[in-house]
Amino acid sequence: MYDLLVKDALIVTCNPEHSVIDGAVMAVRDGKIALIAPAQSDVSGTLEAKNYISAKGKMVLPGLINMHCHAGDSLFRGLVENLPLEAWLNRVWIAEKAILTPHTTYLGSVLxxxxNLLSGVTSxxxxxxxxxxxxxxxxxxGMRVSTGxxxxDFPGIGERSHEKYIEEAREFSxxxxxxxxxxPCVMPHGAYTVSPEHLKDAKSIANADGGLFCTHAAETRAEQADIQNRYGRTVIRHLDAYDLLGERTVLAHCVHVDDGEIDLMAKSGTTVVHNPMSNLKLASGIAPTAQMQKAGVHLTLGTDGAISGNDLDMWLAMRLASSLAKGVAMEPAALPAKDVLHMATLNGARALGQEKHLGSLEVGKQADFIFVDVNTAHAVPLFDPITHCVFGAGRSDVSDVFVAGEQVVKDRRLTRHDLSETLIEVQDLMPAIKSSLEDA
Ligand SMILES: [Zn+2]
Structure with a gap:
C-alpha cells in the first residue's frame, strides 16, 4: 500500500539522462518516491494507495532549487532602484538596519x-x-532551506562583533x-566586505560540521578592481589563495571572471550560481556561462533577492540563462534547455550535497515534485516538454507542489498558511520601511 499514487503523469524526471515519461504512474511512500512506471506496464493498473491524484494535463517535475536568495529582503522590493551594486547596497543596508528585527525578518522570509514555493521552488x-x-x-x-x-567586517544588524558572528554561525551549523x-551553510557576504582572516574563520566553521560555504564573488567590475587594488590579485584567485574553493563552496554571480579563474573553479569543483535577472537589472554584466560550462564548472541557478531582481522567479531565470548564453555567443546550441533545467534542479541538489535525495524524480529520492499546467494556449501542442519548461512555461503555470509527499501548494494556494495574514502585516509595515530612507 502506497501513501499516494500520481496517475496520468507526463514526468520530466531531470535525471542524468534527461528522461521524459508520458502517461506514467508515480507512487509515494514515507515521503519518498517508491515507484515510477509507464502506464502500459504490468504493475500500473494494480497499485493500491491511500490517496490518488490525476496529473492529466500537467507536467510533473522535481521541485526547483533556487541556489541564491535573500528572502527577507522581499520587504524592501522596489525601494532602491537605478543604482549600481555598491551605491545600491549602501541604501539597502540603511533600510535593513532601520527595519529588521527577528520578527520582521520572519515576516520577510515568509513572504x-x-x-518561491508558489512558483515551484521546494529548496x-x-x-x-x-x-x-x-x-x-x-x-x-513546508519547504527545505540552506542557510546559516x-x-x-562591520557590526551590521544587532551590532555584532566578529566573535559574535563566529559564535552564531557555529551554533547554527x-x-x-x-x-x-x-x-547548514556559513555565509560571509563577499571578499570586499569580509577580510581574508574572517573568510577563513567562516570556512573553518563550515569544514568542522561538513557544511557549505557560500559567498558573493566577482559580481561587478568595481569589486574585481577593489580586490585587485587591496590584495594584488583577482577575486577567484584571492579566494583560492586562502583555500576557499572546493566542492562545498558556492559562489554567487561570477560575472567578471577570466579564463584562469574559470579553470580554478572547474578544477576545484566549486559551484557557481548564475543570477541573470539580478545581474542584468543592477547592470553588473552577463556571466560567461557557456564558457564556464565548457570548462566544466558546476553551474546552478538563482533569483537573488527581490530588491535586485525584483521578483523570485526561477522560470524567468531559466529562460534568461539559456537565452543570454545563446545571444552572447551567437550560438543557438549554447547552454541548451536540458542543461538549464538541470541547473535549476539536479545541479542544485549536488551543490547542496543532496544529490542522492533531491533534484530529480527517481525511485528512492524525496518526493519533492510539482505540477505544471500544460493544458494551456501556450503549451499545446507539446512536442518538447524540456524546451517548454525553459522557453514556454512560467511560474503561473505551477498549480500544485509537494514536499516529501505532502501537498504544500494546492490549486495555486499554500496549504499550511493563510498568506493574507502575512500580506496584511507587511502592508502595515510599509510606512516604516518607506520612511527608513527618507533622511538617508
Ligand atoms: Zn545576493
Whole structure:
C-alpha cells in the first residue's frame, strides 16, 4: 500500500539522462518516491494507495532549487532602484538596519519563501540576518532551506562583533547538522566586505560540521578592481589563495571572471550560481556561462533577492540563462534547455550535497515534485516538454507542489498558511520601511 499514487503523469524526471515519461504512474511512500512506471506496464493498473491524484494535463517535475536568495529582503522590493551594486547596497543596508528585527525578518522570509514555493521552488539557499527565522519560515510553509551565519567586517544588524558572528554561525551549523530539511551553510557576504582572516574563520566553521560555504564573488567590475587594488590579485584567485574553493563552496554571480579563474573553479569543483535577472537589472554584466560550462564548472541557478531582481522567479531565470548564453555567443546550441533545467534542479541538489535525495524524480529520492499546467494556449501542442519548461512555461503555470509527499501548494494556494495574514502585516509595515530612507 502506497501513501499516494500520481496517475496520468507526463514526468520530466531531470535525471542524468534527461528522461521524459508520458502517461506514467508515480507512487509515494514515507515521503519518498517508491515507484515510477509507464502506464502500459504490468504493475500500473494494480497499485493500491491511500490517496490518488490525476496529473492529466500537467507536467510533473522535481521541485526547483533556487541556489541564491535573500528572502527577507522581499520587504524592501522596489525601494532602491537605478543604482549600481555598491551605491545600491549602501541604501539597502540603511533600510535593513532601520527595519529588521527577528520578527520582521520572519515576516520577510515568509513572504519570500511563499513566492518561491508558489512558483515551484521546494529548496532555497538563503543568505540573510537571523537565519533561525528563515528556518522557522521555511519549515512553517513546508519547504527545505540552506542557510546559516552571515558574516561582515562591520557590526551590521544587532551590532555584532566578529566573535559574535563566529559564535552564531557555529551554533547554527551544529544545531542543524544531519537535518533533512535544513542544510547548514556559513555565509560571509563577499571578499570586499569580509577580510581574508574572517573568510577563513567562516570556512573553518563550515569544514568542522561538513557544511557549505557560500559567498558573493566577482559580481561587478568595481569589486574585481577593489580586490585587485587591496590584495594584488583577482577575486577567484584571492579566494583560492586562502583555500576557499572546493566542492562545498558556492559562489554567487561570477560575472567578471577570466579564463584562469574559470579553470580554478572547474578544477576545484566549486559551484557557481548564475543570477541573470539580478545581474542584468543592477547592470553588473552577463556571466560567461557557456564558457564556464565548457570548462566544466558546476553551474546552478538563482533569483537573488527581490530588491535586485525584483521578483523570485526561477522560470524567468531559466529562460534568461539559456537565452543570454545563446545571444552572447551567437550560438543557438549554447547552454541548451536540458542543461538549464538541470541547473535549476539536479545541479542544485549536488551543490547542496543532496544529490542522492533531491533534484530529480527517481525511485528512492524525496518526493519533492510539482505540477505544471500544460493544458494551456501556450503549451499545446507539446512536442518538447524540456524546451517548454525553459522557453514556454512560467511560474503561473505551477498549480500544485509537494514536499516529501505532502501537498504544500494546492490549486495555486499554500496549504499550511493563510498568506493574507502575512500580506496584511507587511502592508502595515510599509510606512516604516518607506520612511527608513527618507533622511538617508
Ligand atoms: Zn545576493
Amino acid at each position: 519570500g519563501f511563499a513566492e 532555497v539557499m538563503d543568505m540573510f540576518w537571523y537565519p533561525h527565522e528563515a528556518v522557522r519560515a521555511a519549515q512553517m510553509l 551565519g552571515l558574516f561582515f 551544529s544545531s542543524y547538522s544531519g537535518s533533512t530539511d535544513v542544510f
